[in-house]
Amino acid sequence: MTTAQPDRSPDDATLTTEGLAPSGLGRVLLIACGALAREILALIRMNGWTHMDLTCLPAILHNHPEKITDAVRTAVAEHRGDYARVAVVYADCGTGGLLEQACADMGVEMVAGPHCYAFFEGLDSFAARDEITAFYLTDFLARQFDAFVWKPLGLDRHPQLLAMYFGHYEKLVYLAQTDDPALTAKAQDCAARMGLAFERRFTGYGELAETLERWA
Known part of the structure; x- marks a missing residue:
């Protein structure tokens, strides 16, 4: 019988600025964006992947994609050196192919897309x-x-900038x-604050779940 892993998700503010340290448990390490921590930990718990460990880089790196690689x-x-296998739970994420090349050089897999x-x-x-013309949220x-x-973007201080940043968008x-x-x-x-139409699509974990299952 597998033992469910405890929920060790830190709060969103911590994931944004600090990330998540690995527990030291498991043989497979996932190096991920902090914005994906809750979803990855949920999949680990749901599937009983007790051999998997997770560490996350600060999610705010997405505002500076040149630093991600x-x-x-x-x-x-x-x-x-502490794990039998390491995989990277980032897609390209604005790195212009540099992250994909780095992962290939290091011999580690990453998420497609x-x-x-x-x-x-x-x-x-x-x-x-x-x-x-769509702006996306997860x-x-x-x-x-x-x-x-x-x-x-300074919109809390300069709301007049809203049209400059998002004038060409139509929906969130x-x-x-x-x-x-x-x-x-x-x-x-x-969406209302941005002056955009709103659309919700339920994706669940999408292809993230399939990718982690392949690595499990």
Whole structure:
């Protein structure tokens, strides 16, 4: 009988700025974005993958994608000696192919696709929509909208900048990993603040679940 792993998710603020340290348990290490921690830990618990461990880099790196590749390289070098296998739970995430090349150089696997919006919805489905006027949120980004969008862009201080940043967008699409009415309401509020139409799509864990199952 497998033993369910405890929920050790830190709060979103910690995942945004500090990430998540590995527990030291398990033989497989997942090096992930902090924005995916809750979903990955949920999948580990649901499937009883007690041989898997997780460490997360700060989610706020997504506001500086040029720093992601070096941060992943450092994490792999730091931890790979302690694990039989290391995998990277990032898609390209704005690195312009640099992360993919780095992972190939290091001999570690990573998630396919351009970003988490695509693999949550499904790479083929996301590409087929070709929604160039849509702004996307996941569960994490709905919870952390102010930390990732509103405050970094200065909209809390200069709301007149809203049209400059988002004037070409038409709708906000909330890709929901969970059925949470409170979180849906928060995402709707984000759309209202941006002056955009709102659409919710329930994706669940999408292709993230399939990828982790292959690595398990």
